[in-house]
Amino acid sequence: MEKSKVYFTTMKTSFSENLPQKLERLIKTAGIGNIDFTDKYAAIKMHFGEPGNLAFLRPNYAAVVVKVIKELGGKPFLTDCNTLYVGGRKNALDHIDAAYQNGFSPFSTGCHVIIADGLKGTDEELVPVEGGEYVKEAKIGRAIMDADVFITLSHFKGHEATGFGGALKNIGMGCGSRAGKMEMHNAGKPYVEQENCIGCGRCIKICAHDAPSITNGKASIDHKKCVGCGRCIGVCPKDAVCTPGDESNDILNRKIAEYSKAVVSGRPHFHISLVVDVSPNCDCHSENDIPIVPDVGMFASFDPVALDVACADAVNKQPVIDGSQLDRMPHVHHDHFIDSAPDTNWHSCIEHGVKIGLGSDQYELIEI
Known part of the structure; x- marks a missing residue:
């Protein structure tokens, strides 16, 4: 199998080229101009950062991608889907x-x-997943599927459940609707924390399956009727409807790979990852710990699987930052992400992505 090309540049600059200019040169060299953007809607999927978190990618980087797509005749928009958890x-x-x-x-x-x-x-x-073992129809945010071209701009960092968050996490989990995120994160179904419920009945009105009911002023959910769509979570004014969070990390990763395939299949796609501010946890946190390794650089590829592997390999070559979460953990796995979050196994997402034809774990790194 031919190796996928992954393009890379460091964060070093010169008097003649700053970081935004360097990012522009990277994505143009990597071939973004080979995509026909003329009068096409282009979704740029990224994470805007949970309020309070300061590790998310600066909007300056998004502006570069937008500029290039507009120059190529496209109609770009920045996008993400709502969160399953309670937050901003x-x-x-x-x-x-x-x-x-x-x-x-x-x-x-x-x-x-x-x-x-x-x-x-x-x-x-509802998007079919060709070759899906865990998901037959992925539930993807409609505006993402309405786009003609799909681009990712990912902050590559650690993650407490998946090992790291890169292109595949940005695509698979990030593009899932609330029901999609429910499907990936959970084997079970939502339940009601009775002490927070005010008995307003909004969960009853939103449910198409008559699963919620109110007794003595408190709601409960009949799991025999519930299909796990998560709509009741979104309408509850007191955040009383909760998810069990009971899916294993390996299956979560495999579902992310299958959702990613649903998103990118059948249309042009291109992926950019910045390995900077490599915090140990997701940007969904309302805080961020210090990075676990120094900044590495910027990567781009048409293959999101190869891109994630290249970024992970680059991080694993870096020294550990003193005082970071990684520095405080035993180094027994010879892998920075698994050492930082020992209950995770990022390889399960990569291996499944390769298995279902999403991309290759073999890459050629081309430094510019």
Whole structure:
């Protein structure tokens, strides 16, 4: 099998080229111009950062990608889907507020923000997963599937459940609607924390399967009727409806790979990952710990699997930063991500991605 090409550049600059200019040169050299963007809608999938987190990618990088796509005749927009957990991005209004607070406005990036799965995380498209073992139809935010071209701009960092968050995490988990995220994260179904419930009945109104009911002023969910769509989570005004979070990390990773395949199949796609501020946990946290390794650089490829492997290999060659989470953990696995979060195994996502034809784990690294 031919190795996938992954392009790379360091974060070193010169008097004649700054980091935004270097990113532009990287993605052009990697071949983004080979995609026909003329009058095409181009979704740029990224993470806007949970309010309070400062490790997310700066909007300056998004502005570069937007500029290049516009020069190629495309119509770009920045996008993400709402979160399953309770936080600052669980509905489209809060999500856009968070994006603007963190600098992702049309004035700073050159394009609009569209929350792909709508106001309450229910605007989704069912997308077949060819060769899927865990998922037959992925539930993807509709605006992402409406796009003609799909681009990712990922912050490559650690993750407490998947080992690291890179291109595949950004695609698979990030593009899932609330029901999609529910499917990936959970083997079980939502339940109600009775002490927080006010008996408003909104969960009853949103459910198409008559699963919720109210007794003595408190809601409960009949799991024999519940299909696990997660819509009740989005409408609860008191965040009383919770998820069990009971899926194994390996199956979670494999589901992410299958969701990723659903998103990219059948249309042009291109992927960019920045290995900077490599925090130990996801940007979904409302805080960020110090990086576990020094900044590495910027990577780009048409193959998201190869891209993730190249980034992981580069991180594993770096020294550990003193005082970081990784520095405080026993180094027994010879892998920075597994040592930082010992209950994770990022290889399960890569291996499954290769198995289902999403991409290759063999790459040629081309430094520019």
